[in-house]
Amino acid sequence: MDDIDRALVLRLQQDAGQSYAALGAAVGLSAGATHERVRKLRERGVIRRTTVDVDPAAVGSGVLAYVMVDSNAWMGESGEAFAAIPEIQEAHIIAGSASVMVKVRTATTGQLQDVLRRLYAIDGVIGTHATVVLDTFFERPLPL
Amino acid sequence: MDDIDRALVLRLQQDAGQSYAALGAAVGLSAGATHERVRKLRERGVIRRTTVDVDPAAVGSGVLAYVMVDSNAWMGESGEAFAAIPEIQEAHIIAGSASVMVKVRTATTGQLQDVLRRLYAIDGVIGTHATVVLDTFFERPLPL
DNA sequence: TCAGAATGCCGAATGAAATTCGGCCTGATA
DNA sequence: TATCAGGCCGAATTTCATTCGGCATTCTGA
Numbered sequence: 001m002d003d004i005d006r007a008l009v010l011r012l013q014q015d016a017g018q019s020y021a022a023l024g025a026a027v028g029l030s031a032g033a034t035h036e037r038v039r040k041l042r043e044r045g046v047i048r049r050t051t052v053d054v055d056p057a058a059v060g061s062g063v064l065a066y067v068m069v070d071s072n073a074w075m076g077e078s079g080e081a082f083a084a085i086p087e088i089q090e091a092h093i094i095a096g097s098a099s100v101m102v103k104v105r106t107a108t109t110g111q112l113q114d115v116l117r118r119l120y121a122i123d124g125v126i127g128t129h130a131t132v133v134l135d136t137f138f139e140r141p142l143p144l
Numbered sequence: 145m146d147d148i149d150r151a152l153v154l155r156l157q158q159d160a161g162q163s164y165a166a167l168g169a170a171v172g173l174s175a176g177a178t179h180e181r182v183r184k185l186r187e188r189g190v191i192r193r194t195t196v197d198v199d200p201a202a203v204g205s206g207v208l209a210y211v212m213v214d215s216n217a218w219m220g221e222s223g224e225a226f227a228a229i230p231e232i233q234e235a236h237i238i239a240g241s242a243s244v245m246v247k248v249r250t251a252t253t254g255q256l257q258d259v260l261r262r263l264y265a266i267d268g269v270i271g272t273h274a275t276v277v278l279d280t281f282f283e284r285p286l287p288l
Numbered sequence: 289t290c291a292g293a294a295t296g297c298c299g300a301a302t303g304a305a306a307t308t309c310g311g312c313c314t315g316a317t318a
Numbered sequence: 319t320a321t322c323a324g325g326c327c328g329a330a331t332t333t334c335a336t337t338c339g340g341c342a343t344t345c346t347g348a
Contacts, residue, residue: 001202009203012196016160019334033297035336046202051195052156054286058145058190059153061286064236066210066245079281091281092208101210101275105286131245137223137235142198142205142249163305177326179307 001046004029006144008037009046013141016050061087061105064133065112068098073124075099081122087115098129145190148173150288152181153190157285160194205231205249208277209256212242217268219243225266231259242273 007027024034041047056062075093082091082102090103102119106112109132116128151171155162168178185191200206219237226235226246234247246263250256253276260272
C-alpha cells in the first residue's frame with residue numbers, strides 16, 4: 001500500500017470504467033503493471049468490488065432517514081434480523097444511549113413507518129427514534 | 145425504467161465489471177441491446193458513475209462516527225463548508241432537534257476530535273453530538 | 289560484500305469485450 | 319392502413335484486458 005496504490009484506488013473510486021492504460025498513465029505505470037497492482041488490491045480486500053452509483057430517487061427510494069434503535073438486550077448477534085429488512089441500507093452497533101443505528105431508504109414516509117414497525121418486531125428492540133433527511137448536501141467516496 | 149432496467153441496475157450494483165454479454169444473458173437481451181440500455185441509464189442519471197467499493201480500514205479510516213450538528217442559523221447554504229472537511233463522507237440537512245447530520249471517517253479518535261473542532265469553526269454551528277460506531281453489521285446497495 | 293531469490297515493471301502477443309451499424313420487427317400515430 | 323419511432327439482433331471493427339518473457343532493483347542470508 002504505497003502512494004501509487006492510493007492514487008489508483010482514488011482514481012478508481014472516481015471512475016472505475018477507465019482503461020488500465022489511462023489509469024496507468026495517470027500514475028506513471030504501464031497497463032500491464034497497473035493491471036497487476038489492481039489485481040492485488042482486490043486480492044488483499046482493499047478493493048471489495050466494482051459497482052455503480054445509483055440515484056436513489058430514480059429507483060424509488062426518495063426518502064432517507066436514520067433511525068436510532070433502543071433495546072433491552074445485547075444486539076451484537078442481531079445483524080441478520082436487520083439485514084432481513086431490505087430498506088435498511090446500513091446497520092451499525094453504536095456507543096451511546098441507543099444501541100443500533102440504521103440508515104433507511106424508502107419511496108414514501110408511509111413505507112418508512114412500515115420499516116419502523118418491522119424494527120419493533122425484532123427481538124430486544126424497545127424503541128426507535130427516526131431522523132428524516134430533508135436534503136443531502138453530498139455523499140462522496142472515502143478520503144485518501 | 146421498466147423491469148429490465150431495474151434488473152440491469154441491480155446486477156450492475158452487485159458487479160459492474162461483468163461483460164455486457166453476461167449481463168444481457170441474465171436479463172434476456174443481446175450484448176448490443178444491453179449496452180444501449182445501460183448507456184441510456186447513465187444518460188438519464190439513473191446510474192451516476194461506476195466506482196469501486198473500498199475497505200475503509202485498509203485505507204486508514206478505521207473510525208466511523210455520525211455527528212449531529214446544532215446551529216443557531218439556517219444551514220441550507222453551508223454545504224461547501226462541510227465539504228471542505230475531507231473526513232466528512234456525507235452531510236445532510238435533517239428534521240429534528242439538530243439541523244445537520246454528518247458521517248465522518250478517520251483513522252483515530254484523535255482525528256475525530258479534530259474534525260469536531262473544525263465543525264465548530266463553521267459559521268452558525270453551536271454544538272455537536274457524536275455517535276461512534278463500534279461495529280458495522282453491513283453496508284449494502286440500494287434495494288430494488 | 290556477494291550470490292540467489294523475489295518483486296515489480298515494461299512491451300509485445302493474444303484473446304475477449306466494447307462499441308458501432310444495418311436491417312428487421314412491433315407498437316403507436318394519424 | 320400507411321408511416322414512423324423505438325428497441326432488438328447479429329455481425330464487423332476497434333479497443334482493451336490479460337498473459338508472458340525478459341530485465342532491473344531490492345531483499346536475504348551467508
